Amino acid sequence: MLSKYHWWRDAVIYQVYVRSFLDSTGDGIGDLAGVRAGLPYLKKLGVDGIWLSPFYPSPQHDHGYDVADYRDVDPVFGDLDEFDQLMAAARRLGIKVLLDIVPNHCSSEHPWFREALDSPPGSPARARFHFAAGRGPDGSEPPNNWHAMFGGPAWTRVADGQWYLHMFTPEQPDWNWRNPEIADEFERTLRFWLDRGVDGFRIDVAAGLFKHPDLPDSDDPEADARTRDSVNPLAWNQPEVHDVWRRWRAICEEYGDRDGRERLLVGEVSVPTAREHALYVRPDELHQAFFFDLLGAPWDADAFRKVIAEAMQDIAGTGSTVTWVLNNHDQVRTVTRYGEPATEGSGLGAARARAAALLMLALPGAAYIYQGEELGLPEVVDLPDDVLTDPIFRRTGSRARIRDGCRVPLPWSGQASPFGFTSGAEGAKPWLPQPEYFAEYATDRALADTRSFWHLYRDGLQLRKSLPQLGEGPLEWLDSPPGVLAFTRGDGLVCAVNFGTANAPTPVPGTPLLSSGPCPPGVLPGATAAWWLNDL
Numbered sequence: 001m002l003s004k005y006h007w008w009r010d011a012v013i014y015q016v017y018v019r020s021f022l023d024s025t026g027d028g029i030g031d032l033a034g035v036r037a038g039l040p041y042l043k044k045l046g047v048d049g050i051w052l053s054p055f056y057p058s059p060q061h062d063h064g065y066d067v068a069d070y071r072d073v074d075p076v077f078g079d080l081d082e083f084d085q086l087m088a089a090a091r092r093l094g095i096k097v098l099l100d101i102v103p104n105h106c107s108s109e110h111p112w113f114r115e116a117l118d119s120p121p122g123s124p125a126r127a128r129f130h131f132a133a134g135r136g137p138d139g140s141e142p143p144n145n146w147h148a149m150f151g152g153p154a155w156t157r158v159a160d161g162q163w164y165l166h167m168f169t170p171e172q173p174d175w176n177w178r179n180p181e182i183a184d185e186f187e188r189t190l191r192f193w194l195d196r197g198v199d200g201f202r203i204d205v206a207a208g209l210f211k212h213p214d215l216p217d218s219d220d221p222e223a224d225a226r227t228r229d230s231v232n233p234l235a236w237n238q239p240e241v242h243d244v245w246r247r248w249r250a251i252c253e254e255y256g257d258r259d260g261r262e263r264l265l266v267g268e269v270s271v272p273t274a275r276e277h278a279l280y281v282r283p284d285e286l287h288q289a290f291f292f293d294l295l296g297a298p299w300d301a302d303a304f305r306k307v308i309a310e311a312m313q314d315i316a317g318t319g320s321t322v323t324w325v326l327n328n329h330d331q332v333r334t335v336t337r338y339g340e341p342a343t344e345g346s347g348l349g350a351a352r353a354r355a356a357a358l359l360m361l362a363l364p365g366a367a368y369i370y371q372g373e374e375l376g377l378p379e380v381v382d383l384p385d386d387v388l389t390d391p392i393f394r395r396t397g398s399r400a401r402i403r404d405g406c407r408v409p410l411p412w413s414g415q416a417s418p419f420g421f422t423s424g425a426e427g428a429k430p431w432l433p434q435p436e437y438f439a440e441y442a443t444d445r446a447l448a449d450t451r452s453f454w455h456l457y458r459d460g461l462q463l464r465k466s467l468p469q470l471g472e473g474p475l476e477w478l479d480s481p482p483g484v485l486a487f488t489r490g491d492g493l494v495c496a497v498n499f500g501t502a503n504a505p506t507p508v509p510g511t512p513l514l515s516s517g518p519c520p521p522g523v524l525p526g527a528t529a530a531w532w533l534n535d536l
Ligand code: GLC
Pocket: 062, 065, 066, 102, 168, 204, 205, 268, 329, 330
């Protein structure tokens, strides 16, 4: 029987971007053995679990989000035996492990896609994907006007004249989920990893999967691909997708009923409104879906208050909890984002990022931390064009939304690159160059300095474990001056954040339990957050 305690409801999960975490082989690319070596560090930080970015065999056109084999490990990252060792080590340390599963699309190297290319139009092999005839007299126009998320049309033509659909890059053909073979194949994949002991899955593009059955033209194809929130309503968020999540939930429940370990499904759900978002986390669907509006909010008290209130209101009654996130492998890091227009990675952006962290950790629900966030790493904004690997850059030529800057390998120790990231032979270079200033952020320095980001996160996580007011539970707003947010959690924990630059009075007297920066008595300085236990 499942225990009554649902660990995921207020868990803190650390996102490991495997290729940039720690390299055990010296090829300059992080790997599963590196993750295993880093587990004690994560245990010390105090997270409940990790989410591993995709490590499956893949030609890496989108760093593993183009999966060629869903049930194996890419040799670059290790092998299944190493995966099992990682699972065993995580289990010993009490750290849960979530995998990243990519059901919307696969790699053009996947055997089923290769088979489709080798098969004639109309064949069962092609019916696993979206193949269609083109338009125009010779079929030389794509079947519809949809744009791909990473630039260019969403269709590519093959040798016999048909076209196939890919909502991301041409190397990522979309599965046709209207074909029951696909659902069955994914069930086999889920069971494969569940049998190896995983605690759940982060689901990539979880609002995707089904397309409008007629694949009609979009009214505004350019808008559809511009941002994550203006996704194509004909290619995303179709009602049938909810049946998939019901089936996956039932599979997770089956495993939980068998061994008492509750599994978690957390979806990357990009839909226009919080209300639509809530549909994905109904009691028999996903346990959780990332709530990206906090990540998207500008550094502004009213904006933060609005998204926090909306999230809690819309999730109420679904049985889920809010899944807060400030950083991930697709977004500019908070230190830089909040510092704009910025000079360096310290100063205002860093102070705000620290305050935001304390705010996030005080909110009801679960929190996700992206590797390096606990070090206060800034975005690397000056990577030269020739090292950029993000397909967005390759396909659009624009640096506007590129994601390499938040994926630079972590600094662990020392004064010069590779900063302990790669333990390999002399000359081994991290797959993306690390700037010199990463020396200041190395984990050994962070651990030794009690004023570091690392200590703030560690202390916050410890208090979440020891104080019953934190984690799940009620939140009540307190009156506060303009530019300040203040709320109580449960019985007596107060959190306040000053979004302004001038000092504000503290909402309660006394010394804070924890603060993101120095707090003289009675004063909450600008760009600072603090927690108090208020026993008045
Ligand atoms: C998700 C991932 C992103 C990936 C995309 C396509 O948004 O977070 O990294 O490129 O899906 O799989």
